[in-house]
Amino acid sequence: MTDTRTKPMDAKRLQDILLISPFHRWLGLRIVSQSGDSLELEMPWRDEIVSNPAIGAAHGGILSALVDLTGLYAVLAAGGVAKATVDLRVDFHRAATEGPLRAIGCPIKMGRTLSIADTQILSADGRLLASGRGAYVSG
Amino acid sequence: MTDTRTKPMDAKRLQDILLISPFHRWLGLRIVSQSGDSLELEMPWRDEIVSNPAIGAAHGGILSALVDLTGLYAVLAAGGVAKATVDLRVDFHRAATEGPLRAIGCPIKMGRTLSIADTQILSADGRLLASGRGAYVSG
Amino acid sequence: MTDTRTKPMDAKRLQDILLISPFHRWLGLRIVSQSGDSLELEMPWRDEIVSNPAIGAAHGGILSALVDLTGLYAVLAAGGVAKATVDLRVDFHRAATEGPLRAIGCPIKMGRTLSIADTQILSADGRLLASGRGAYVSG
Amino acid sequence: MTDTRTKPMDAKRLQDILLISPFHRWLGLRIVSQSGDSLELEMPWRDEIVSNPAIGAAHGGILSALVDLTGLYAVLAAGGVAKATVDLRVDFHRAATEGPLRAIGCPIKMGRTLSIADTQILSADGRLLASGRGAYVSG
Numbered sequence: 103m104t105d106t107r108t109k110p111m112d113a114k115r116l117q118d119i120l121l122i123s124p125f126h127r128w129l130g131l132r133i134v135s136q137s138g139d140s141l142e143l144e145m146p147w148r149d150e151i152v153s154n155p156a157i158g159a160a161h162g163g164i165l166s167a168l169v170d171l172t173g174l175y176a177v178l179a180a181g182g183v184a185k186a187t188v189d190l191r192v193d194f195h196r197a198a199t200e201g202p203l204r205a206i207g208c209p210i211k212m213g214r215t216l217s218i219a220d221t222q223i224l225s226a227d228g229r230l231l232a233s234g235r236g237a238y239v240s241g
Numbered sequence: 242m243t244d245t246r247t248k249p250m251d252a253k254r255l256q257d258i259l260l261i262s263p264f265h266r267w268l269g270l271r272i273v274s275q276s277g278d279s280l281e282l283e284m285p286w287r288d289e290i291v292s293n294p295a296i297g298a299a300h301g302g303i304l305s306a307l308v309d310l311t312g313l314y315a316v317l318a319a320g321g322v323a324k325a326t327v328d329l330r331v332d333f334h335r336a337a338t339e340g341p342l343r344a345i346g347c348p349i350k351m352g353r354t355l356s357i358a359d360t361q362i363l364s365a366d367g368r369l370l371a372s373g374r375g376a377y378v379s380g
Numbered sequence: 381m382t383d384t385r386t387k388p389m390d391a392k393r394l395q396d397i398l399l400i401s402p403f404h405r406w407l408g409l410r411i412v413s414q415s416g417d418s419l420e421l422e423m424p425w426r427d428e429i430v431s432n433p434a435i436g437a438a439h440g441g442i443l444s445a446l447v448d449l450t451g452l453y454a455v456l457a458a459g460g461v462a463k464a465t466v467d468l469r470v471d472f473h474r475a476a477t478e479g480p481l482r483a484i485g486c487p488i489k490m491g492r493t494l495s496i497a498d499t500q501i502l503s504a505d506g507r508l509l510a511s512g513r514g515a516y517v518s519g
Numbered sequence: 520m521t522d523t524r525t526k527p528m529d530a531k532r533l534q535d536i537l538l539i540s541p542f543h544r545w546l547g548l549r550i551v552s553q554s555g556d557s558l559e560l561e562m563p564w565r566d567e568i569v570s571n572p573a574i575g576a577a578h579g580g581i582l583s584a585l586v587d588l589t590g591l592y593a594v595l596a597a598g599g600v601a602k603a604t605v606d607l608r609v610d611f612h613r614a615a616t617e618g619p620l621r622a623i624g625c626p627i628k629m630g631r632t633l634s635i636a637d638t639q640i641l642s643a644d645g646r647l648l649a650s651g652r653g654a655y656v657s658g
Binding site for chain 2: 469471473488489491496508511513515
């Protein structure tokens with residue numbers, strides 16, 4: 103697998119593609135910043151994402167969705183091709199109890215067949231809540 | 242880690258606990274069957290879960306949420322303790338394009354500190370859409 | 381990804397390919413049984429594989445190697461194509477303190493681009509020591 | 520999980536502990552540098568680690584072992600507690616065809632129960648060959 107990073111994708115176009123997905127619109131995603139090296143997204147809180155109402159923590163599936171999609175769009179932002187996620191791994195470090203949540207994705211390997219990106223999920227005050235990695239297929 | 246499987250949890254109580262979570266209610270989860278060896282859940286389709294509207298495929302984050310929660314509740318159903326997910330790994334095999342989705346979780350290791358469960362996500366006609374594993378902490 | 385399982389590989393040929401690898405010869409691997417659904421390998425103990433001499437436990441890297449290679453050869457045994465491992469995930473359940481170790485690999489998804497196989501590592505008396513999954517690329 | 524990073528471990532003591540393991544001695548590991556933030560190890564080539572003799576590539580199991588152990592010792596180097604690996608995930612980016620190999624591990628989360636560390640495996644000329652993550656339990 104050789105590096106296939108070409109030119110970064112235009113910000114407006116990335117935002118448009120991101121919000122084609124009804125689930126991304128439901129999550130209320132917004133692009134904060136992007137470059138060939140990283141993509142930062144922001145997601146507001148919404149009450150339906152809560153897993154444990156006793157502590158008001160966001161569901162791990164929501165954090166996993168953020169890791170998944172931020173990594174994929176980080177590959178696109180860097181000029182790579184990522185048609186679908188083939189696998190995803192997420193570690194949950196701390197309960198996410200309020201929004202907005204920040205997700206920062208970084209491509210680790212841009213490949214011809216497969217690209218890999220790491221994503222960190224942070225609280226508004228910068229604490230690491232979850233982190234993980236997706237493998238994205240180009241064809 | 243020694244096996245700490247005790248007696249399976251009562252079905253009514255499991256359903257009550259499952260639906261305490263607002264996100265689980267949003268997903269519309271329903272327990273199909275449960276035993277000490279496996280737990281089967283069903284999730285109806287809803288338009289907000291779509292990732293790619295061109296093919297109408299469910300978002301990988303939704304499938305990940307199903308793998309995460311089904312494994313955790315499979316550990317509970319088997320009489321184990323699972324307070325939170327520590328990590329999650331999911332492989333996406335085929336696009337999920339219609340509901341209901343079925344999720345079948347099986348405990349692999351019931352430990353004092355950590356339990357592991359595997360979950361498969363199937364289409365209504367029994368095709369394997371995604372599969373994965375969660376590690377759940379007891380304290 | 382459509383299923384590309386063709387006809388299972390001949391046992392003699394599988395053994396020959398398995399032992400082309402100097403590392404596999406160092407591990408002393410032997411095929412116990414094979415079919416389109418599973419492959420069982422056996423590995424004798426050797427003192428160099430010990431991680432913690434206080435309890436005489438095998439190194440996690442050795443168990444990981446077994447998960448990796450058994451899954452890949454399970455795909456080959458089932459008639460699939462697996463050129464290289466793209467990623468590997470292993471859970472360690474119990475210390476492996478004596479040999480021989482048994483590794484049982486099962487293909488989960490045979491794909492055109494990517495195949496997935498699960499492997500369990502068992503002690504001689506059948507206790508689950510480690511389990512995991514590899515993703516194998518065909519080209 | 521709160522951060523439990525205390526004071527970094529003494530270099531001589533870390534090297535002594537690392538080489539208690541017969542498998543680590545077989546691998547020929549050497550500590551290049553260490554701090555509370557990262558640990559760098561070096562591993563010489565040896566012919567027994569080859570998987571595919573046609574291209575002379577190191578076995579994925581060897582790279583996995585390096586990811587596993589470097590992460591665990593990076594947690595120790597940072598003053599954390601890591602008794603055993605509970606799970607390991609590795610991505611293979613490029614064939615490793617000559618030595619020495621360099622492994623750089625960084626703690627991501629130092630927890631009371633569980634610590635997480637990321638490790639990168641690099642060729643002598645600095646190319647990323649593999650990368651991954653281990654979860655290490657403290658008790």
